[in-house]
Amino acid sequence: MDAILLQIxxxxxxxxxxxxxxxxxxxxxxxxxxxxxxxxxxxxxGAFCAVVLSRLLTLSSVSIDPEKVDFLGKxxxxxxxxxxxxxxxxxxxxxxxxxxxxxxxxxxPIMALVGLAMERGLIxxxxxRPHADQILVTFGLAIVLQEVIKYFxxxxxxxxxxxxxxxxxxxxxxxxxxxxxxIIYPYWxxxxxxxxxxxxxxxxxxxxxxxxxxxxxxxxxxxETVGLLGINIDRRFTVMFALAAIVAGLAGVMYAPINSPNxxxxxxxxxxxxxxxxxxxMGSLPGAVVAGFLLGILESFASMAQVVAFLPGxxxxxxxxxxxxxxxxxxxxxxxxxxxxxx
Amino acid sequence: xxALDKKDTTLFLIxxxxxxxxxxxxxxxxxxxxxxQFNAGxxxxxxRFLIFGIFAIGFNILFGLTGYLSFGHAAFLGVGSYAxxxxxxxxxxxxxxxxxxxxxxxxxxxxxxxxxxxxRSGIYFSILTLAFAQxxxxxxxxxxxxxxxxxxxxxxxxxxxxxxxxxQVNGSIPPTNLFGLxxxxxxxxxMGGWVFTFNAGYYLCAVFMxxxxxxxxxxxxxxxxMMLRAVKSNQQRMNYTGLNSRPYTLAAFxxxxxxxxxxxxxxxxxxxxxxxxxxxxxxxxxxxxxTILGGAxxxxxxxxxxxxxxxxxNIFSKxxxxxxxxxxxxxxxxxxxxxxxxxxxxxxKGWHLTLGIMFMLIVIFxxxxxxxxxxxxxxxxxxxxxxxKKSADAVPAPAE
Numbered sequence: 001m002d003a004i005l006l007q008i009x010x011x012x013x014x015x016x017x018x019x020x021x022x023x024x025x026x027x028x029x030x031x032x033x034x035x036x037x038x039x040x041x042x043x044x045x046g047a048f049c050a051v052v053l054s055r056l057l058t059l060s061s062v063s064i065d066p067e068k069v070d071f072l073g074k075x076x077x078x079x080x081x082x083x084x085x086x087x088x089x090x091x092x093x094x095x096x097x098x099x100x101x102x103x104x105x106x107x108x109p110i111m112a113l114v115g116l117a118m119e120r121g122l123i124x125x126x127x128x129r130p131h132a133d134q135i136l137v138t139f140g141l142a143i144v145l146q147e148v149i150k151y152f153x154x155x156x157x158x159x160x161x162x163x164x165x166x167x168x169x170x171x172x173x174x175x176x177x178x179x180x181x182x183i184i185y186p187y188w189x190x191x192x193x194x195x196x197x198x199x200x201x202x203x204x205x206x207x208x209x210x211x212x213x214x215x216x217x218x219x220x221x222x223x224e225t226v227g228l229l230g231i232n233i234d235r236r237f238t239v240m241f242a243l244a245a246i247v248a249g250l251a252g253v254m255y256a257p258i259n260s261p262n263x264x265x266x267x268x269x270x271x272x273x274x275x276x277x278x279x280x281x282m283g284s285l286p287g288a289v290v291a292g293f294l295l296g297i298l299e300s301f302a303s304m305a306q307v308v309a310f311l312p313g314x315x316x317x318x319x320x321x322x323x324x325x326x327x328x329x330x331x332x333x334x335x336x337x338x339x340x341x342x343x
Numbered sequence: 344x345x346a347l348d349k350k351d352t353t354l355f356l357i358x359x360x361x362x363x364x365x366x367x368x369x370x371x372x373x374x375x376x377x378x379x380q381f382n383a384g385x386x387x388x389x390x391r392f393l394i395f396g397i398f399a400i401g402f403n404i405l406f407g408l409t410g411y412l413s414f415g416h417a418a419f420l421g422v423g424s425y426a427x428x429x430x431x432x433x434x435x436x437x438x439x440x441x442x443x444x445x446x447x448x449x450x451x452x453x454x455x456x457x458x459x460x461x462x463r464s465g466i467y468f469s470i471l472t473l474a475f476a477q478x479x480x481x482x483x484x485x486x487x488x489x490x491x492x493x494x495x496x497x498x499x500x501x502x503x504x505x506x507x508x509x510x511q512v513n514g515s516i517p518p519t520n521l522f523g524l525x526x527x528x529x530x531x532x533x534m535g536g537w538v539f540t541f542n543a544g545y546y547l548c549a550v551f552m553x554x555x556x557x558x559x560x561x562x563x564x565x566x567x568x569m570m571l572r573a574v575k576s577n578q579q580r581m582n583y584t585g586l587n588s589r590p591y592t593l594a595a596f597x598x599x600x601x602x603x604x605x606x607x608x609x610x611x612x613x614x615x616x617x618x619x620x621x622x623x624x625x626x627x628x629x630x631x632x633x634t635i636l637g638g639a640x641x642x643x644x645x646x647x648x649x650x651x652x653x654x655x656x657n658i659f660s661k662x663x664x665x666x667x668x669x670x671x672x673x674x675x676x677x678x679x680x681x682x683x684x685x686x687x688x689x690x691x692k693g694w695h696l697t698l699g700i701m702f703m704l705i706v707i708f709x710x711x712x713x714x715x716x717x718x719x720x721x722x723x724x725x726x727x728x729x730x731x732k733k734s735a736d737a738v739p740a741p742a743e
Contacts, residue, residue: 035466125707131466132412136635137706139628143699151688151696271477271624278470313486320474320481327467328459 002173002182007300009172013189013258015296016196017043020251021273022280022288023200024244030220030283031237034123035131037138040270041145042245045114046252047261048149049107051158054099057083098163100257107253108246115245119238142267150263157260162188192254199247200289206243207285216240220283275323281336291334295319351560354642358556362549365389366539373536377669380661383654386529386542392650393548394609397555399633399645401602404562405595406631407640410575414469414627415456415476419600421483421622423449423607425490428497428617435508436517436615438526438547442608449604450597457596461589464578476627483619496618519612521547526612544613551609555602560642562598571595603630632702638712647713652698659694 021043028036060079069076084092095102122141126134161167166187173183207213219226219233226233252261259265276295280287301307303315314321326333347355361368370384383389402416423445430441460471483491491497501511509517518525526544533539562568570591573581581588611617620626629652637648664683667690671679689697709716 122707129710132410133706133710135412135466135469136631137703139631140699140703140706143695144703147693147696147699148688151693267625271473274470275474278467282466313482316481316485317478320478323474324459324471327463327471331463331467 002178006183007304008297009185011297011300012193015293016193017251017255018273018276018296019289019292020196020199021248021269022276022292023203023285024248025273025277026283026285026288027240027244031240034126035134037135038142039248040266041142042248043252043269044266046107046111046249047256047265048153049110050100050103050160050253050256051261053103053106054160057096057099061085100160100162103253104250107249111246111249112242115242119241146263155263157262159260160256162257166191188257195254199250203247272319275319279323279326279333281333284335287333287335298322347560359553362552366541370537370539374538381658386540386545388657389545390548390613391653393552394606395633395649395653396646397552398603398606398630399649400555400559401599402630403634403639403645404559405599406634408568408571408575409592409595411592412469413472414624415472416603416630417626418476418479418622419449419453419603420607422452423604424611424617424621425497427608427611428615431499431615432503435505436519438519438521438612441611445608446601446604450601453597453600457593461592461596473624476622476624480619480622483622491619496616498616519615548609551605563642636702636705636712638714641714644712644714656694659690659697662690
C-alpha cells in the first residue's frame with residue numbers, strides 16, 4: 001500500500017509537467033488546428049525565465065570593505081546585491097531566496113509576448129498549409145530557440161534552487177496516519193503538483209465560465225459559424241495561443257528547481273508530451289490532462305525496482321508502449337472527439 | 344539507356360559523373376591556401392555525403408511519394424549499423440556480409456514497425472514511428488546492452504571469433520576490406536599545389552549510391568511509384584475505388600527502411616563501430632531536414648540536401664573568430680569587430696542555429712526546397728533572355 005502511494009506521489013510531478021505542456025498543445029491544436037513542435041521550447045524558455053530573474057536579482061554592487069582583509073592581506077571585496085541595498089538586507093535576501101516563485105510574475109508577460117510574436121509572426125501564415133509543413137516549420141523554430149538559449153546560457157544545466165522554506169522533504173506518511181519514515185516526499189514536488197492543479201483549474205474555468213471562453217469553445221466546435229455571427233474569432237484564438245504559451249512557460253518556471261534548466265529540456269519533454277496528447281485524444285483538453293497524470297504515474301510505477309527486475313528496461317519505454325497500444329486499439333485516444341484528425 | 348527515358352538518363356549520368364569526379368570537383372582550392380578549409384574533397388566527408396545521400400533517397404521514397412512523415416527512420420539506420428558490426432565480429436572483416444545483413448535486418452525491423460504504424464496516418468503515423476524509434480533507442484541504451492554495448496557503443500575486439508576471417512593480425516584488428524582491399528586505402532594524386540585523395544571506401548559507397556539512385560529512379564517512374572503518389576494526393580478516394588493501399592505503403596516503408604539499413608551498413612564498413620545515439624530522434628529529424636531542404640518528392644533533392652547539410656556542418660563548424668578577423672581585416676577596426684560580433688553566433692558551435700534558420704526560411708518561402716529554387720531561377724533566367732525552351736527541362740547539377 002505505502003509503496004503504491006509512494007509511486008503515485010513520485011509520478012505526480014512529472015505527470016503535472018506532462019499535463020501542463022499537453023494542455024497547451026491541445027489548446028493550440030484545438031483552436032488554431034496547428035501542430036506546434038515548438039511547444040517544448042516554450043517550456044524551456046519558461047524555465048530560463050526563472051534563471052534570468054534569479055540572475056537579475058543577484059546583480060551585485062562591489063564595494064571594498066576596509067576593515068576586513070583576505071588571506072593575502074588585501075582589502076576584501078564585498079558583493080552586495082542591489083536588492084539588498086534597496087530593500088534592506090533581510091527583505092533583499094528573502095526576495096533572492098524566493099526568486100523562482102517570483103519568476104512566475106516575471107514570466108507571464110514574457111511568455112505572452114513570445115506567444116503573440118510566434119503566432120502573429122509565423123504560425124498565422126501556416127493555417128492553410130498541410131500539417132506536415134506546420135510540424136516542419138515549428139520544428140525549425142524549436143531548433144532556433146534552443147540554439148539561441150544555448151548561445152546565451154551555455155550548454156550546462158543551471159541549478160536554480162527552490163526557496164529554502166520548500167527545499168527539504170517532509171514525512172507524508174506520518175501526516176496521513178501511516179508509519180513514519182515510509183513516505184518521504186520533497187516539499188517542492190507537492191508545491192509543483194498543487195500549482196499545476198491550480199493552473200489547470202484556472203484554464204478550465206476561464207474556458208467554462210467567461211464569455212470569452214464560451215466564444216472560444218464555440219469557435220473550437222465550429223469556427224465558421226462563429227465567424228458568420230460577426231465575432232472576430234481569429235483574434236480570440238491568438239489570445240488562446242498566448243495563453244497556451246503562458247501555461248507552458250509557467251510549467252517551465254516551476255520545474256526549474258526539480259530539474260536544472262538546460263537548453264534541450266524542451267525537446268525531451270516535447271516528444272513525451274506529444275505522446276501524451278495522442279493518448280489523451282487529439283483536441284480533447286480533459287484527455288490531455290488525464291493522460292498526462294496517468295502516464296507520469298505509470299512511468300513512476302514502471303521504474304519500481306520490483307517491476308524493473310521482472311521486466312528490465314520497461315521504465316524507459318512504458319510511455320511509448322502505452323501510446324502504441326492505445327493508438328492501435330482506441331484510435332481516437334482516451335477522450336478524443338469524433339472528427340478531429342481522423343484521417 | 345538502362346530502361347530510363349532521356350531526361351532521367353541525363354540526370355543519372357550527371358550524378359554519376361559528379362560522384363566519380365567528386366574528389367576533384369570538391370577540392371577546388373590548392374593545399375595550404377587560405378581557402379583550403381573550404382575543400383570538401385577528403386574521404387571522411389565524401390563518404391558521409393554519399394551515405395547520408397542514400398539515407399535521404401530512401402526516406403524520400405516514403406515521404407516524397409506517399410506523404411507519410413516518419414520521425415523514426417534513424418532506428419533503421421541504427422539497426423543496420425548494429426547488424427553490420429556483429430557480422431564483422433562473428434564472420435569476417437569483409438564488408439559484403441556486413442552490408443547485406445544490415446539491409447536484411449533493417450528491412451525486417453521496418454516490416455514490423457511499418458506493419459503496426461501504417462494502420463494510422465497523418466500525425467498519428469509520425470507519433471507512432473517516433474515512439475518506436477525512441478523505444479529502440481532507450482532499449483539499445485539500457486536493456487539490450489549485451490547486444491549493443493550500451494553507452495560505449497558496439498566496437499570490434501581482438502578476441503572476436505571472425506570464423507571466416509582472422510581474429511587479429513599482428514596484435515591488431517584487421518581493417519574493414521572488400522575481398523582484401525582495405526576500405527581506408529587511399530591513393531593521393533599531387534598536381535601542382537593541389538592534392539587529390541581517391542579513397543577505396545568512397546568508391547564502394549559510390550557504387551552503392553549509384554545503384555540506390557538508379558533503383559529510386561525506377562521506383563519513381565514505375566506503376567508502383569504512381570500508386571504511391573496516388574496515396575499522397577488522395578488516399579480516401581483510392582480506398583473508395585476498392586483498392587487497398589496498405590500493401591503499397593508498407594512496401595514503400597520497407598524499401599526506405601532497407602535504404603536506411605544500407606546507409607547504416609556502409610557507415611560500419613567505413614568505420615566499424617555503432618552507437619545508440621544514431622537511433623535518437625534528432626538523427627531522424629536530420630534526415631527529414633535533408634529531404635525537405637533538398638526538395639521532397641524530387642529525385643535529386645534528397646542527395647542535394649544531404650550534401651548541403653553535411654558540407655555546411657563540416658565547414659561552418661570549423662570557422663572561428665580568428666578566421667573571421669582575417670577575412671574582414673581590410674575593414675576599419677571598429678567595423679571589423681562589429682561584423683565579427685554579429686556573425687559569431689552563427690558559426691562554430693552555433694552551426695545548428697544557422698541550420699535552423701535556413702530550414703525555417705526554406706519551409707516558409709520555398710516548400711519545394713533547393714530543387715524548386717533552381718527551377719525558379721531557371722524560369723527567371725528564361726524570362727530574362729526571352730527564350731530557350733530547353734532550359735526548362737534542365738536538371739540542376741548536383742552540388743556534391
